Amino acid sequence: MxxxxxxxxxxxxxxxxxxxxxxxxxxxxxxxxxxxxxxxxxxxSHFRSKDDIAEALFNRADDAMLTAGSTGHFLSGDEGLVAAIMCWFENLAPNKKLVREILAYKLEPGHFHLQAHGITRISRTVQWLLHVSGRSYTGINRVIDEVAVTQAYLASFCFFLFDNSEKHKATRALLTRLISKVSRAESLITRLSRPASR
Structure with missing residues (x-):
């Protein structure tokens, strides 16, 4: 029945x-x-495919991160960005094995539509991470920041999926180093792009 x-x-x-x-x-x-x-x-009526259900799992991580951010849980600057990304990771932590299986399925040859959707998903999540952590670059600096943060996020995510350290301390350490490098590089670019004083 x-x-x-x-x-x-x-x-x-x-x-x-x-x-x-x-x-x-x-x-x-x-x-x-x-x-x-x-x-x-x-x-x-709720999910058009199994992949839509997988996307809903990642949406839960987005929502958890945004909820934490809306309550002032994150600091500004690099610390806030690291905290936001780690919050996103931790929401998926109970289902790491499942997430690995989902990603492996998406990356199978022939699943081009899932891979294209995955690129959109990454971009959307990174946008929310930047917003919730107060990153406010404009122009070309915004593009550089988004690309660099995306690389740090993806590298840390791949590491996180196999990280067995207590409370994912190894992932946090890696992510902190990567985001710090991003900020140092962007600071250098900003200084070099300023007109030389006469």
Missing amino acids: LSQCPDPQEIIDKAIELAQFSSWENFSLLELASSLHCDLGQIK
């Missing part, structure tokens, strides 16, 4: 549970619907 349509959070939670029992690739949407006592149409 079918129950009423589950809400999106119930669907995400059940998908995580099923994927942890088998794997992200192996569990099916039909299995998900059966576990929730609903039909596939009810799943589709």
Whole structure:
């Protein structure tokens, strides 16, 4: 017997549970619907595909980071950016194995649409990270900052997914070093771009 349509959070939670029992690739949407006592149409009313459910997991990390930022949890400057990124990582920490599986699935040959969507996802998350940490560069400096922060974020994220240190201290140390290098490089560029005084 079918129950009423589950809400999106119930669907995400059940998908995580099923994927942890088998794997992200192996569990099916039909299995998900059966576990929730609903039909596939009810799943589709919230998520058009399994990848949409994966994106919702990353959206949760975005939301957790923005909520923490809105309560004044982060400082400004480099410390605030590091704190915001670590908050995003920590939200995904309980599901690191699952996140690795999701990313491996997205990167499989032929999944060009998922990879294109992934680029958009990265850009959107980095934009929120910059906003919540008060980065306010303009013009070419904004472009340079966004590219550099994106590189630091991605390098740290890859490290985080395999980091077993206590409270991910190794990830935080790496991220802090990378963001510090970004700021030093940007400071140098700013000084060099100023007109020479006569």
